[in-house]
Amino acid sequence: MLVLGAGPALAQPYPVKPIRFVIPFAPGGPTDILGRAVGQKLAESLGQSVVIENRGGAGGNLGAELVARSAPDGYTALMGATSTHAINPHLYARLGFDPVRDFAPVTLVANTPSLLAVHPALPVKSVGDLIALARARPGQLTYASAGNGSSNHLAGVLLCLMAKIDMVHIPYKGSGPALVDVMAGQVPMMFNNMASVMPYVRTGKLRAVALSSAERSKLVPGIPTVAESGLPGFEVRSWHGVFVPAGTPGAVVSLLAERIAAIVRMPDVLERLNAQGVELVGNRPDEFAAFVRAELEKWGRVVKASGARAD
DSSP states (O other), rough: OOHHHHHHHHHHOOOSSOOOEEEESOOSSHHHHHHHHHHHHHHHTSSSSSSEEEOOOOGGHHHHHHHHHOOOOEEEEEEEEEEIIIHHHHHSSSSSSSSTTTEEEEEEEEEEEEEEEOOOSSSSSSSHHHHHHHHHSSSEEEESSTTEEEEEEEEHHHHHHHHHHOOEEOOOOSHHHHHHHHHTTTOEEEEEEHHHHHHHTTTTSSEEESSSSSSOOOTTTTOBBGEEEEEEEEEEEEEEEEEEEEEHHHHHHHHHHHHHHHHHHSHHHHHHHTTOOOOOOOOOOHEEEEHHHHHHHHHHHHHHTTTTOOO
């Protein structure tokens, strides 16, 4: 009966018109690069145009709200991220959407682990060294971030909470300026994405201490994780996934998930994005939904502990 019931939904051809793929950030950033790579291949796979639309603002909230309020017909999709669906709901007092109720998760596209990097002058070569130094100098060590409530800020908060250490957060207006000051020695450390940090690690301007992912990355297998370096359970990853408005037919959600999962396994896509430190995933809608709920709960605790607000 369930199979027969799905028939009418699949009987209608899809897609019969262009799909709007909303990127809730400005062009040129990691979400935009990933969204365009997936969008191009999705258009080829479906035989229909996929129109990329950048709707930046309010940390991704404006683009997410636009999609949440769109018709649930499969013709509007969002490249959501950690910020839009896990951090911002706790950071902003008012959102124009509910991250769970207003969306149907399609698939987790990619994870990008952060790298804890320090200035070479800091006498730290491991997480254990950092914890020992921070305990010897409570409230004296500082770490940089892209701003209050950013993922690299909250990674630092989580490290301090789990290690029971006291370090001072120095917020910047973006990861770029923060990274410049870490390399200059103005601030001794920060978490940042691998693609941004590794070129400077290779030239000796920064020292890689540990990855924020649960397991070592196949892209840099020689770098240990924070979890294996004395803080089991520590895991921070910037992630991106596709969402459509709640109420979108299940057959359409399943088709999109299937096609996108195939796209992120294509050799040319893997080669291009792995080179930028991106680890591609592609999972089922139910798996992605469970992942989003867990991330939402986790970052709620960390945001509360940080005291950060974005209003």
